[in-house]
């Protein structure tokens with residue numbers, strides 16, 4: 001009897017402590033929340049299977065932040081029941097992960113993993129600009145970050161621009177400030193104040209005359225010039241406006257794959273001056289996203305240059321055996337002598353729609369042909385009618401302002417791009 005009681009008590013205690021990590025939030029939260037609270041909230045729908053998959057991760061995030069003594073509170077909310085809250089956060093897709101800090105809401109669009117979400121929570125939940133007050137702290141930060149954006153100098157109008165850039169871009173990267181004597185002696189700065197980017201084992205400073213707007217410059221430069229790229233990262237790189245040279249490699253990284261990867265890395269470092277203004281470099285060991293872009297199977301290993309601003313891509317005209325071949329390929333892209341393939345014209349979009357429908361429905365078709373026929377046949381007919389009407393009404397090219405895809409995902413920027421990577425592809 002006694003042990004029975006103890007068991008019950010224990011399970012009650014457990015339930016209490018478990019729920020303490022993640023709070024269930026409803027519409028009343030809008031009134032009870034105080035302005036200084038920082039909240040990380042997952043919005044879900046009861047029928048959404050990706051949301052269910054996220055549950056254990058979300059619990060880990062909650063308990064980890066709690067045990068670290070983080071100021072970030074973790075909550076979750078059923079967006080179909082607490083519609084007022086979901087509306088406030090403009091939730092349109094599930095699961096949506098958002099942070100609310102002061103009056104600003106930040107949308108998380110990275111991989112739905114424990115580490116990815118924790119990094120986001122710590123970065124956005126912490127100070128907007130982190131002050132590095134000693135050379136030791138500076139070195140420590142350098143050893144932990146591939147890329148560092150640092151404001152150097154006293155308060156100035158530039159600092160105002162820096163802080164407002166940080167307010168928006170902290171979702172992507174850390175922002176630091178330091179005084180001149182904290183930086184290593186080798187860092188020569190033409191004048192103060194300055195904004196310096198440290199990456200790829202080197203550094204460069206923001207120059208308003210050449211680089212223009214600070215926020216746009218940070219947006220362009222916020223990735224290391226060579227990196228391992230997953231579909232989330234590639235999607236995010238679209239905002240930089242740069243092209244991306246990719247080595248598509250196999251997961252195990254065969255000898256040949258390794259050679260392709262090394263070649264890209266070598267070009268990115270040896271020819272930084274020539275290409276870093278217009279190119280990022282990297283390798284990808286998951287070709288799903290690229291398959292969707294080229295709408296075909298991709299050869300692995302291989303090289304491809306993608307233009308994420310218009311979903312276009314370039315393939316090397318000859319087999320790339322040497323560094324020279326790769327440089328010729330980049331020059332061809334840059335000079336415009338190579339033709340863009342793909343893109344986001346009306347015909348490409350129709351092709352993409354059909355391709356997406358086909359890849360989604362193929363498994364259905366082979367298992368249930370009749371159902372497959374209806375699922376495929378009905379949208380195809382509707383699209384055909386729709387396209388016919390579109391083309392009839394607007395014979396001229398007028399596609400620029402159209403919404404790319406109505407998949408209802410909250411987008412941080414208005415840059416028009418291909419479909420966001422889905423959770424299917426991330427894990």
Ligand SMILES: *[C@@H]1O[C@H](CO)[C@@H](O)[C@H](O)[C@H]1NC(C)=O
Nearest residue numbers: 157160161208212213214215
């Ligand atoms: C700083 O912000 C002001 C006001 O928004 C803007 O006009 C100016 O161009 C910005 N300067 C830089 C260097 O971004």
Ligand SMILES: *[C@@H]1O[C@H](CO)[C@@H](O)[C@H](O)[C@H]1NC(C)=O
Nearest residue numbers: 243307309310312333334340
């Ligand atoms: C990439 O796409 C943008 C937007 O359509 C376009 O302006 C740019 O010229 C393209 N770059 C190349 C190298 O084709």
